Amino acid sequence: MSYYEITGGRPLSGSLAVHGAKNSVLPILAACLLVPGQCVLHNCPDLSDVSATLDILRLLGCQAEREGDTVWIDASALSRSEIPEHLMREMRSSVIFLGALLARLGEAELSYPGGCELGPRPIDLHLSALRALGAEILEEQGALCCRGSTGLRGREICLSIPSVGATENAMLAACGCAGVTAIVGAAQEPEIIDLQGFLQAAGAQVTGAGTPTITVQGGTPLHPVEYRVMGDRIAAATYLCAAAAAGGEVEMTGASADTLTAVLSCLEEAGCTLHTAPDKIALTCRGPLRGIRPVRTAPYPGFPTDAQAILMAALAGGEGATMFVENIFDSRYRHVDELRRMGADIQVAGRAAMVSGVGRLHGAAVRSTDLRGGAALVVAALGAEGTTQVAELRHIRRGYQALDRNLRALGADIREIP
């Protein structure tokens, strides 16, 4: 099994274009099922989660091809509505196919996604939204069988939590409903605006993404479309935190600073200098990071849970104390034990983690525990003294394209040892 070997202490410098957003491209690939024709997606990152999604599309009868960062999906011959368990297990977020299959075929059968590295991942909000639109859903022995046999009809759906996935599932299903659907209490993440952008370009009547109420006038036939996926704000945050941990001067292109305000203000408070322009973020960090006010994860535009581990890793090797409060997922401190192996001083109590900066972490042999936890170990290693081995790269490959090559281009000493 391969691992990264990283020798820390080299400042980063240079410019990097971030790849397309994982959390945008997955729902957009599912949305391609709604189009009986060929869609072309640009800026489609080469990630294991994307490959798993393309495998699901092929299995359902679609044609799916990739060349560089362009992907062609033709769902004209969509023939199946069941997704087997092994593919569901590979990628938990494939529950997004429920809404898309219901909208196009009026039925979907897949296995229950179950728990994941972040703890239990309930889908009750997804199911109640689809039921509200008229889907009958049977849950039997881990299988979910959904039918819209009496016809799907638009109506008001109220989400008690602004779940990203449930909002997207409801948007996709609503496209196949007769009449108007209003999703109230919707998640407002930029990736939802991106999904709306794709659907609108394909002819769907969807408005309101980015606000708490999304309205879908369903039943409009969709047409083939060529669309560019937005840049990955969490990947951008990762490279910025890497430069904050290692020191240096980097510029990220392809991700909008407006989508990262909460993370950028933390980095600024910790002592980094930031300059932003449309589609560009530049960060300079000279000297150790300082402790900052409590970082509380929250739905967008709050501090993203996906950036919690990454910022924590940077601050753990700085000076001063910072409190983190994880409000979105139950089990999102699994990277803490690994950071401790590198000398970090972090005390966890329930949802809170108190990070006391130790000045400098040291190299160690560590394992990725989940996607962002793995990226956090890389960030920590870049600022640490000595050499770190980061194992379990499969987690990192779910969400980062060529993380090692990109960091090398910025001057980091990182290589993959097969």
Ligand code: UD1
């Ligand atoms: C998405 C992102 C993930 C990110 C998360 C929160 C994708 C592919 N993944 O995941 O990277 O960390 O948003 O920003 O876009 N919940 C329920 N019932 C449900 C659904 C969710 O209780 O039916 C809870 C979850 O347990 C969690 C919270 O709602 O506590 C938010 O989860 P949600 O926004 O749904 O996350 P995902 O869409 O799974």
